Amino acid sequence: MPEPALSELPPSIRARRFDALPYVLVSPAVIATLAVVFYPMATAIVMSLYDYVVWRSKTNFIWFDNYLAALGTDIFWTSFKNTLIWIGVTVPLQFLLGLATALLMNQKFAWRWLARMLIIIPWALPSVVIGLMWRWIYDANYGILNDFLLRFQLIREGVPWLATTDTALYSIIFVLVWQGFPFFAIMLLAGLQSIPGSLYEAAEVDGAGVWGKFRHVTLPGLKSVIVTAVLLRLIWVGNAVDIIYVMTEGGPGTATSTLPLYAFVQSRKILKFGYASAIAVMFTLMLLTLVIMYLRRIDDKGGSR
Amino acid sequence: MGKVSLSKVWKVYDGKIVAVSDVNLEIRDGEFMVLVGPSGCGKSTTLRMIAGLEHISSGEIAIDDVVVNDIPPRNRDIAMVFQSYALYPHMSVRENLSFGLVMRKMAAEEIGRRLARAVDILGLGDLLARQPKALSGGQRQRVAMGRAIVRDPKVFLFDEPLSNLDARMRVEMRKEIIKLHRRIGTTMIYVTHDQVEAMTLGDRICVMESGVIRQIGTPGEVFDNPENAFVAGFIGTPPMNLLEGGLDRSGGGGVFRDGDLAATLPPAMAGMLPPAGVERVFLGLRPKSFVFRKKAPADALRDVWTVMPEVAEMLGEESLVHVRAGRRRFVISVDPHDLPEMDRPLEICPLMNRAHIFDSRSGRNLSRGLVLPGRHSMRRI
Numbered sequence: 001m002p003e004p005a006l007s008e009l010p011p012s013i014r015a016r017r018f019d020a021l022p023y024v025l026v027s028p029a030v031i032a033t034l035a036v037v038f039y040p041m042a043t044a045i046v047m048s049l050y051d052y053v054v055w056r057s058k059t060n061f062i063w064f065d066n067y068l069a070a071l072g073t074d075i076f077w078t079s080f081k082n083t084l085i086w087i088g089v090t091v092p093l094q095f096l097l098g099l100a101t102a103l104l105m106n107q108k109f110a111w112r113w114l115a116r117m118l119i120i121i122p123w124a125l126p127s128v129v130i131g132l133m134w135r136w137i138y139d140a141n142y143g144i145l146n147d148f149l150l151r152f153q154l155i156r157e158g159v160p161w162l163a164t165t166d167t168a169l170y171s172i173i174f175v176l177v178w179q180g181f182p183f184f185a186i187m188l189l190a191g192l193q194s195i196p197g198s199l200y201e202a203a204e205v206d207g208a209g210v211w212g213k214f215r216h217v218t219l220p221g222l223k224s225v226i227v228t229a230v231l232l233r234l235i236w237v238g239n240a241v242d243i244i245y246v247m248t249e250g251g252p253g254t255a256t257s258t259l260p261l262y263a264f265v266q267s268r269k270i271l272k273f274g275y276a277s278a279i280a281v282m283f284t285l286m287l288l289t290l291v292i293m294y295l296r297r298i299d300d301k302g303g304s305r
Numbered sequence: 306m307g308k309v310s311l312s313k314v315w316k317v318y319d320g321k322i323v324a325v326s327d328v329n330l331e332i333r334d335g336e337f338m339v340l341v342g343p344s345g346c347g348k349s350t351t352l353r354m355i356a357g358l359e360h361i362s363s364g365e366i367a368i369d370d371v372v373v374n375d376i377p378p379r380n381r382d383i384a385m386v387f388q389s390y391a392l393y394p395h396m397s398v399r400e401n402l403s404f405g406l407v408m409r410k411m412a413a414e415e416i417g418r419r420l421a422r423a424v425d426i427l428g429l430g431d432l433l434a435r436q437p438k439a440l441s442g443g444q445r446q447r448v449a450m451g452r453a454i455v456r457d458p459k460v461f462l463f464d465e466p467l468s469n470l471d472a473r474m475r476v477e478m479r480k481e482i483i484k485l486h487r488r489i490g491t492t493m494i495y496v497t498h499d500q501v502e503a504m505t506l507g508d509r510i511c512v513m514e515s516g517v518i519r520q521i522g523t524p525g526e527v528f529d530n531p532e533n534a535f536v537a538g539f540i541g542t543p544p545m546n547l548l549e550g551g552l553d554r555s556g557g558g559g560v561f562r563d564g565d566l567a568a569t570l571p572p573a574m575a576g577m578l579p580p581a582g583v584e585r586v587f588l589g590l591r592p593k594s595f596v597f598r599k600k601a602p603a604d605a606l607r608d609v610w611t612v613m614p615e616v617a618e619m620l621g622e623e624s625l626v627h628v629r630a631g632r633r634r635f636v637i638s639v640d641p642h643d644l645p646e647m648d649r650p651l652e653i654c655p656l657m658n659r660a661h662i663f664d665s666r667s668g669r670n671l672s673r674g675l676v677l678p679g680r681h682s683m684r685r686i
Contacts, residue, residue, distance in 0.1 A: 202391035206405035220395040
């Protein structure tokens with residue numbers, strides 16, 4: 001059958017008039033996004049170029065002075081280093097613990113449903129509750145952690161975990177690992193359940209042992225879930241200030257200060273909005289760099305998309 | 306070599322659900338054995354026990370006289386083709402094919418040789434670099450078979466390998482599997498719910514129902530001489546009509562009676578029946594075992610049934626007419642050029658030489674092995 005020539009088609013198909021309907025339908029979402037995401041972002045960037053302090057009546061445009069001032073302080077660089085440790089230690093630990101939990105929860109055992117429900121608890125608790133709870137656990141005088149360690153004679157006197165420069169950051173990291181691993185566990189468990197059982201059976205017939213099945217069936221099957229979950233956690237962990245704020249407020253000294261916390265303290269407590277915005281913008285760039293590096297690395301290894 | 310024997314094999318789940326009961330089966334070296342039955346009949350479970358993917362509750366499975374009950378799948382020297390193909394999604398076709406050999410630490414040279422052979426047999430040459438997701442269903446199926454071929458196992462296991470393909474591809478692959486078996490000659494055990502697949506592929510077929518073997522035999526034997534009513538009602542497209550009724554033994558012969566329907570058993574058939582104890586029977590007649598009265602041979606005119614044609618299905622070579630006689634419904638096959646009028650009474654005669662009589666309680670075929678002229682439709686072909 002010969003195809004009809006374009007000129008033979010009815011005009012309604014040939015030339016579409018401008019149709020406003022699609023734009024009208026999309027506009028609420030676009031407007032809402034512009035209002036709650038892009039406007040505050042743009043405001044923050046603009047603000048970072050002013051010496052804006054809430055209680056001062058006059059503000060001046062000062063170009064990049066806020067940035068230069070921040071880069072000249074020790075606390076900025078301490079916070080920068082802490083942020084890297086914070087992300088670099090927390091996310092891998094959460095991932096490994098979550099993976100182990102997911103593999104365990106994927107086995108058949110009695111009361112598994114209960115275990116699966118209980119595992120979510122750390123993730124479901126508000127950060128403030130967790131922070132306060134662990135502050136008590138870590139407490140130098142009354143804390144249950146010191147009590148345990150003393151009873152088992154692992155330490156001779158109580159350690160002020162959150163008040164010691166060397167232990168404070170890692171103590172909080174431990175708490176965040178504890179809080180965040182269920183997220184990985186749940187995501188990875190869902191991923192595990194989506195791997196068809198016949199792949200394991202095929203691998204078994206093909207001669208793969210436990211490690212072979214994990215290496216060649218489980219890990220490749222989880223890859224896309226891992227990529228997504230790690231990306232999300234990278235961003236969330238990087239931005240997390242609530243637990244640190246509740247537990248140490250960045251102390252002792254600057255031992256547990258991270259960039260987002262530093263920015264938060266500068267804006268909310270000292271009300272130096274311009275200066276805090278500059279720090280926030282720099283932190284955003286840092287996180288963006290991390291995310292881009294991460295995604296590049298994934299793609300180099302042959303992305304699964 | 307690849308001889309498989311199952312003796313007194315049971316599979317019981319949770320100590321109460323019996324999936325397979327007392328299966329005894331000898332599969333010869335190089336044989337193509339098909340396990341067929343409706344879903345839930347235990348055929349897949351049986352296959353999975355042979356593969357080692359399912360624990361054997363009791364009994365013994367031996368491959369080449371070695372009991373494999375406690376041997377893991379990877380050491381049984383078997384290869385399996387799954388219904389879902391189970392290709393590793395992140396590996397190329399080449400990697401999929403060689404995975405089993407790499408896992409066994411085979412030398413690269415030997416892997417290359419085996420790969421080349423499988424690629425040659427299945428015509429996979431252009432696909433080696435592709436990922437499974439870039440393949441069509443038929444191609445995936447071929448790769449799954451290739452993965453089994455490279456292993457060069459004692460036994461090939463197929464678990465409903467064609468059920469995810471469209472009808473046309475299925476016929477195509479059926480042919481390929483037959484060719485493959487002829488070429489490599491390895492023992493194959495094949496599970497399907499499709500009796501056409503079973504009939505076309507199997508050297509022998511094993512019909513199962515509710516975890517029990519109902520009959521083992523060549524396709525011809527199973528079709529011509531079903532051991533019981535279940536096999537008769539399962540094998541054949543459409544299957545045999547089974548009409549329940551009483552058996553009138555007065556006067557020395559035998560007459561099947563159900564309401565207005567009466568059918569006189571040929572003397573040889575009546576002679577095979579036990580003298581007493583059988584009152585209720587199934588009369589088994591294949592759709593092709595009926596003729597219109599106007600065309601009936603003289604000896605068939607003894608029994609004339611008046612039926613009401615309800616629906617006709619045109620299949621090309623034949624038409625299947627669904628008819629009602631009293632409260633019974635059954636199917637007859639007619640020449641499509643000679644289609645009766647629907648909803649008008651029609652007179653037909655059963656060809657009783659081809660009939661089977663089953664005990665309605667045990668389902669056993671009481672006329673099994675009877676030889677009468679015109680009885681074995683398969684043998685005429």
